[in-house]
Amino acid sequence: MTDLRYPIGKFDWNSEFTPAQVKEAIKIIELAPAALRKAIEGLSPQQLETNYRPGGWTVRQVVNHVPDSHLNAYIRCKLAVTEEKPTIRPYYEDRWAELQDGRNGKIETSLDLLENLHSRWVIFLRSLSDADYNKSYVHPDIGELKLGTTIADYSWHGRHHTAQITSLRERMGW
DSSP states (O other): OOOTTOTTOOOOTTOOOOHHHHHHHHHHHHHHHHHHHHHHTTOOHHHHTSBSSTTSOBHHHHHHHHHHHHHHHHHHHHHHHHSSSOBOOOOOHHHHHHSHHHHHOOHHHHHHHHHHHHHHHHHHHHTOOTGGGGOEEEETTTEEEEHHHHHHHHHHHHHHHHHHHHHHHHHHTO
16 A cells, blocks of 8 residues: 555655756755646635645645745755755644744635745756856754755655645545
């Protein structure tokens, strides 16, 4: 049985990513907003309030979470390029998902935000050199993270949450 929390598997933090793999991850980041939009296309208000798994977030919370997370990632990437190993501030994504905008925010607002954010983020990411992928920041709970790893992680992250929704749709016959 597939793990409903991780329908595409967990991200491998121990992998080293080549410049070619990072460039491929950037392409996936570019396509992520359209993939998420397609995943929720045609869902009713009731379906948006369905938990993607028992004990998990609703579809609405998942969609509203993605731009929250990717905004943080965008800033982390810029900090890694403009500062020398900055220490970033983590955030409690579970608490953010329970706030009013996470629980009840308009899906269209989050999708528009994600599209516009990714438009800027991809311009920035494509401007980087291969050497820039080795720049890093420090996450207080995880340690030092290379920019290339972060880019690969957020490529995974968009696909991960999209798959949570598409796998729910498959299970429910939507």
